[in-house]
Amino acid sequence: MQVKICGIKSLDAAMSAVEAGADLIGFVFADSKRRISPSQAKQIADHIPSAVKKVGVFVNEDAKKMTEIAEYVGLDFIQLHGDETPEDAMTLNRPIIKAFSIDGIFEIESYPCDYYLIDSPSGRYRGGTGLPFNWEKLHHTPLNKDQLILAGGLNEENVAEAIAIVKPALLDVSSGVETNGEKDPEKMRSFVKEAKRAFQQLKESEGNDNIYTTK
Ligand SMILES: O=C(O)c1ccccc1N[C@@H]1O[C@H](COP(=O)(O)O)[C@@H](O)[C@H]1O
Numbered sequence: 677m678q679v680k681i682c683g684i685k686s687l688d689a690a691m692s693a694v695e696a697g698a699d700l701i702g703f704v705f706a707d708s709k710r711r712i713s714p715s716q717a718k719q720i721a722d723h724i725p726s727a728v729k730k731v732g733v734f735v736n737e738d739a740k741k742m743t744e745i746a747e748y749v750g751l752d753f754i755q756l757h758g759d760e761t762p763e764d765a766m767t768l769n770r771p772i773i774k775a776f777s778i779d780g781i782f783e784i785e786s787y788p789c790d791y792y793l794i795d796s797p798s799g800r801y802r803g804g805t806g807l808p809f810n811w812e813k814l815h816h817t818p819l820n821k822d823q824l825i826l827a828g829g830l831n832e833e834n835v836a837e838a839i840a841i842v843k844p845a846l847l848d849v850s851s852g853v854e855t856n857g858e859k860d861p862e863k864m865r866s867f868v869k870e871a872k873r874a875f876q877q878l879k880e881s882e883g884n885d886n887i888y889t890t891k
Pocket residue numbers: 682683702704706707708709710733735757793795801802803804805806807827828829830848849850851852
């Protein structure tokens with residue numbers, strides 16, 4: 677299981693996310709209090725080890741512009757967080773993360789993407805609401821867990837329960853690792869530590885279940 681820390685706006689925040697153990701970091705290029713320009717993102721991205729993947733978050737952006745920004749910044753993934761059509765996604769030059777609201781997951785079927793990100797319904801902006809949804813709703817959805825990213829209001833207190841219920845391949849967090857609107861190094865460390873601990877515990881319990889059921 678991997679952790680993405682989204683809404684990175686400064687080199688300090690990016691380095692703290694890397695030190696905390698984030699596997700991916702996200703830059704928001706959409707209407708948001710976390711919006712960053714492509715040139716600011718490039719200055720940060722140039723200092724990030726290549727093992728940490730860089731994700732650009734877009735909302736209903738022109739496909740040609742997304743491709744240009746991805747090339748310029750050196751993005752590893754494009755995250756589509758709006759109403760982008762499958763045709764839009766197919767023209768892009770990077771692996772795709774497609775965000776769906778928990779209220780719109782019926783649209784997931786056959787969308788051409790590498791990961792499905794399930795988020796809470798939009799608030800003022802299309803994402804980054806800091807609000808969790810009822811994770812049990814995902815139990816009734818036949819999704820490939822290897823492609824599933826869970827987002828929406830995750831934090832150090834609720835992440836273990838979220839992992840136990842949803843068992844996603846990847847977690848995405850933004851608001852839950854901030855204090856007064858800025859990324860908080862201590863919260864990022866605690867979040868990643870707790871997420872990895874909970875995942876390890878889940879793996880061990882599933883391993884034990886397997887041993888038990890094969891006896
Ligand atoms: O973070 C934002 O401001 C944002 C704005 C527009 C689209 C997506 C955005 N972020 C994504 O929102 C979710 C959940 O964030 P949170 O943990 O609830 O704050 C996550 O996928 C971010 O990538």
